Amino acid sequence: MTTDALKDAFFKIYGGDADPIFVRSPGRVNLIGEHTDYNDGFVFPMAIEPHVILAARARDDDKVIARSTLFPDKPVQFSLTQPITTGKPAWGNYVRGAVAMLKAKGVPLVGMDCLIANTLPPGGGLSSSAAMEVGTSRAMLALAGETMDSLPLALLCQKAEHEFAGVPCGVMDQTIVAAGKAGHAMLLDCRTHTPTYAPLGDDVTVVVVNSMAKHSLADGEYAKRRKECETGVAYFQKVDPKVIALRDVTPAQVNAAEKALGDLTFRRCRHVVTENERCLAFAEKLKAGDYTAAGELMYASHASLKDDYEVSVKELDFLVDTARTLDGVYGSRMTGGGFCGCTVSLVKPAAVEKFMADIANIFQAKFGKDPVRFATKATDGAGVIGT
Ligand code: GLA
Secondary structure (H helix, E strand, O other): OOHHHHHHHHHHHHOOOOOOEEEEEEEEEEOOOOOOHHHOOEEOEEEEEEEEEEEEEEOOOOEEEEEEOOEEEEEEEEEOOOOOOOOOOOOHHHHHHHHHHHHHOOOOOOOEEEEEEEOOOOOOOOOHHHHHHHHHHHHHHHHOOOOOOHHHHHHHHHHHHHHHHOOOOOOHHHHHHHHOEOOEEEEEEOOOOEEEEEEOOOOOEEEEEEOOOOOOOHHHHHHHHHHHHHHHHHHHHHHOOOOOOHHHOOHHHHHHOHHHHOHHHHHHHHHHHHHHHHHHHHHHHHHOOOHHHHHHHHHHHHHHHHHOOOOOOHHHHHHHHHHHHOOOEEEEEEEOOOOOOEEEEEEOHHHHHHHHHHHHHHHHHHHOOOOOEEEEOOOOOOEEEEO
């Protein structure tokens, strides 16, 4: 939806004369470094072109009213002067959570009328929830004439996700959505919350393919993986009290502890510690323009997520295996939390069109579904894009 069309729709719903502001909030894809963020490790995401756009205008009372073009008959409404709690419709919890966290921080807020449109599919594993949280926060701050740096804003939105969406996520998604930079991926040290921006050359293209898989246990499985990592940390802490997170443990230490950890905890820990190494190596290879080596690290990441961390599904495995057989592909892997969602592939620009057509045909022949796919550049993080 264009901003003009969104503006028309906004006026139809809310009336009045004053123009709304527009906030664009992107989705994200993670190139490598999966399930490492909540282990104080490293991740390498970028903000992508698909996004949510919010048209927002200040009200002269204390009400926040938000509507989504995806759920036109399910508006969200609450008061800034009453305690903000979770409720129905469920999509509104991203709005409620973001506003509640700003309020708890003592940011002076004003009421808002808001209409939200997506080019980012909700539930597609591209961080539509973080895009909603960060986008809502940016809109509320702008309407109140307040500012906040992207990194503290990301932490606040992570808290909103924990408390209002009930997902004990790490810090990656909200950070890249808030602080992405056009033309760059971000190597993020999740312990110090320090981003380093890495330029992405024009000689390589990032392609996202949706597995169209659904998995109802996904949320529970995510929390379970976090617990399994904590079990590993508890073991290593007994051996070395300086260990705070799996970030502090080396692959050699994990290998040496195989028996003591037991098979499941061993494999979970091995994924995390080797994935941290792959993420850092990937950043180096990308910098050197060695896309073949970077791509191999992506395949290795996928294998580790599949076999050791057990968060992949057959559709994702099939997409990665297929990508390996197609021309011009450097590497491919599942991206995000897993169980559903997308793969990310690094592809030679000249091969992109054929790659997307071929992988869609092969996937369709196997699963009977046409997978959503797109090539994307890295974009800026969330911000006001005008009136
Ligand atoms: C989800 C979470 C992130 C991260 C990834 C896995 O996207 O929101 O914090 O843990 O899964 O890397």
